[in-house]
Amino acid sequence: MIEIDGSVGEGGGQILRSSLALSMCTGQRLSLTRIRAGRAKPGLMRQHLTCVKAAAEVCGAEVEGAEMHSQTLRFAPGKVRAGDYSFNVGTAGSCTLVLQTVWPALLLADAPSRLTLGGGTHNPMAPPFHFLERSYAPLMRRLGANVELALRRMGFYPAGGGEITATVWPAADSLQPFDLTERGPRVDGYAECFAPALPRTVAQRELGQLGAALGWRDDQLRVAAVRQNEGPGNALLVTLVHGNASEVFTQFGEKGVSAEKVARELVREVRNYQMSDAALGPHLADQWALPLALAVWKRQCAAAYTCSELTAHAKTNFDVIQRFLPVRFSIQAMDRGWRVLAEPV
Structure with a gap:
């Protein structure tokens, strides 16, 4: 039994998600206490419960404490099973974090798995879909873990309603660690603004501020197309493509925060990375x-x-x-x- 204090270190939901993933991968039972104890709303929230239930379904686990606001959890994993799975957070909670919880275990299954996940796809405090698609998944493929990702519908806070699909191929025999110590020459760099159901001027102001600060050309600044009935929401993204790795940086607009401030915060993140x-x-x-x-x-x-x-x-x-x-x-x-x-x- 691996015993984890969920309040130590950063003390957030990642301790839960990593513990669940590793319990499934290793077959070791897990006891988690003081889950998110230092947060304003401690214990398991809906997106965390979805992670627990998804993990339990993937490996047939026996679970105790899987209920709203619970600060203790016992998780006894069974064998990881490939299959077709559907998990819906039911709120704007991040479905990308649910995917990252079960993804490592499904790599060790004996057949491909297909997942449909609903909830928030572009949330503060969680990896947006485009980060997984452009930054994380390419490294996973280099590691020997093939995956296909698709964005069906964007979901923003507070409405949610997004949907992504993923196909994960088994990789137990193909995983191969590699060094990643240089990003390589820059191949491309561009910014996108997703602002469904908002005035087009919001995107134009954010991109204009960012482009002026970074010295980027107009063709590097893109107002992204959105699907019908998405939003309202606002995500400003910068993608930097290098020879060995790609990075995606994101800032989210919210009520009462100017478009210019959103752009300035994103510029700060990009420059911090470029200084290294x-x-x-x-x-x-x-x-x-x-x-x-x-x-x-x-x-x-x-x-x-x-x-x-x-x-x-x-x-x-x-x-x-x-x-x-x-x-x-x-x-x-x-x-x-x-x-x-x-x-x-």
Whole structure:
């Protein structure tokens, strides 16, 4: 039984999601206490419950404590089963986080799995769909884990209503860790504004402010097409494509926040990344740790990556992973960034 205190480190929902993923992957039972204890609304919220129920369905787990606001959970996994699955958060809670909970385990199944996920696709505090599609999934494929992702409908806070699909192929025998220490030459860079059901001037103001600050051409600034009945919502994205990795940075508009401020905040994120020579930005550095650790464990060989920033999220994730897997993370400061080494122990 792996016992995890959900209040330590960053203390958020990622501890739950990583613990569930690793419990499924290793077959080890999990006891989680003080879940999100320091949050304004502690315990399991609806999107966290969806993660628990999705994990339980994928592996036939026995679960105790899977109810709203519960701060304790016991999870006894069974065998991971490939299949066709549908999970709906039922609110604007992130369905991309539900996908990331079950994705690692489905890599170890014996056949492809097809998933349909409903809820929020573009939320603050969660990876938006375009981040998974452009940044995370390409690295997963390089790791030997093939996946297809499709955005059926965008879902914003507070309405939700988004939908994505994913096909995950088994990869237990093909996972191969690799070093990712240089981002490579820049191939492309562009910005998009998704603003369904909002005046077009919102997108134009955000893109104009961002383009002026970054010195980008008009053809790098795009008002994205949206589907009928999406929104209202507002997401401003910058995609930086390099030879070895792509990064997607996002800021969300909200009532009472000017378009110019949204753009300025995104420019700040982009510049922080550009000031470093590291391969990965802060969010990808965090989320890359778990699949890389699985590959290191399976192949018993080390791999390293560099990142522009190490967040509390990332350090907490390292700690959780090390509780389940015989893998050690070590970090070393470098000029304008960090080097992270994952190695078997």
